[in-house]
Amino acid sequence: MNYTLSTIGSYPRPEWFRDYLRKQEGLQKDSRGVVDESYIKAVEEVLGEQRKAGIDLLTDGQLLWQNMLCHLCDNLEGFMLSGLIRYFDNNMYYQMPEAVGKVERKNSVIVDEYRAACSLEKNIKPVLSCYSLVDLSRDRFYGDEKEFLMDVAEAMNQEAKALTGAGASIIQVDEPSLLYADKEGVEVAGEALEVLTKGVDASFILATYFRDAKAIYPEVLDYPVNVLGLDFVEGFQENLRLIEEHPTGKIIQAGVVDGRTTRMEQPSGVREVIDSITELVSGEELFLSPNTGLEYLPYVKASEKMGVLSASVD
């Protein structure tokens, strides 16, 4: 079995960069950080931490993202941000996006950051989101959630094409909300992914986390993605059962270390988890990662957590 080590997306900002952004933007995030020399230096540090830990497929750490939603909305027409809302069961909050007009992509969303990061490292997967963005937003314009979703999917499709134009060969779509969806949601999310991925010359990873994937099985197996990310920390038993009962040609990206605690797992214990997943997947490839982004951790603990991951397959 070939193991590809990866991270999910977010990474804690280096302390100096945090202070820098706070000076630029203040505490209330109305404006967004820009791709400048400081940003590139910060990305370089975060990439360095990942390389040092032995990560094969890296992320730029989403260092300019206020949270998993607002950064994507900020550069789309049709959104404004409102009050703070808790992000799932985390002690972390986001400004709830509200659709107040037709959602359209007039400017690039994350391509500039992606390009900057690519100047430092080739193996980077950019991260987008679609269903979760709509699910966690409030609709004040459409009156029809599906129409709202399809417009976001269309905008993300344009962004995905721009990303491949900038060199991306693998794109991750983060959809934690899917794990809380009903059957109708799962179906419409599949349609949105068809729109998002259409005509994009890249592989897609669907990343899910915070709980087991019961809600999206077996429909998820028909989604137009190549890699399926599952959280084996929060949903270990159930996800094992799901991949056993529903064999698939898709590659699994298994979240096997807990990105939300400073407790460091024993690599041998993680190895056992990996072995039990390995036994159940077909094919010769398995992606391994923390279950979530690492920004839930203090900076020094994020690298240690990646170290546990790589030690477990040494």
Add this chain to the structure above:
Amino acid sequence: MSDRILPTTVVGSYPKPEWLNYLIRECSEGSLPDGVMESAYFDSIKAVVKDHELAGVDILWDGEMRREEMTSYFAEHIDGFTIYGDVRVWGNNYYRKPSIVDELSYRDELTVSDYRNLRGLTEHDIKVPITGPYTIVDWSFNEYYRTKEDAVYALAEVINQELKALVKAGASFIQIDDPAISTHVDEIETARNSVEIATRGVKAYTGLHICYGDYSKLYPQILDFSVDQLDFELANKSFQDIAIFREHDFTKDIGFGCVDVHTGRIESVDEIKENIRKAFEIVEPKKVYVDPDCGLKLLSSQTAFQKLSNMCAAARELRGEL
């Protein structure tokens, strides 16, 4: 606890004077001589006390000049915690998120010297707010205990020692701040047990402050908590929760959040009087404590003072009318 009807009080925090914030920044860069911060804290607390007295607050606290937030401030003084660094809460706001790395045990006092200090500055009654064990654990990493529950109960024992030490020092009113309870209603039993452990044998009047969240999911179970008073944020939600509380006999005193701390708009005395009257739909006037929704620290000093003044005037006028 109070011998006055409709006693006025604060939830805890108050805006720091601009000069104190300036000094805190200077101090973090290491450019202040020894002793400057200590005297700055002391002087700022005096200023807060004067503000509260001028506004007409009956039961005071020190405005939490020394606290930047409500988790690591306590965790740093409890054995078993360590802090590796900051974690984001939202946007560019971070807090020093503690990790539990060893058995939790009482090391030294958390609030006793603050209480003693304030006792020397005012003749008024005092309320001591302290973050509840459930919330501290919920806002920390747990590396040591097998379950979150185990960690919460261990910390509750530590807080219990502190509360007893407070009573020994003379404190008669202690408020447990537990905002995390409303974010995990499925763990309310753990929270309830933690408050029971924390208040066991504590011979003082006790309150529980919960802000945010959907109170309908906590009520009426929250009446089983072993405290004398429940303190809620009500103005911010336009008093919609009154209907929830009316569904069951409200068997505790109520800390009635009647002034919104999330807006700079200063409610008039008449408006606040109307707000306070809504409490009488739930309990008799003698069971009502009048306070703002939450700590005032995010407002400007002037706004915070005006809100408190109007709130106290409203309570005074109502007392005359009852």
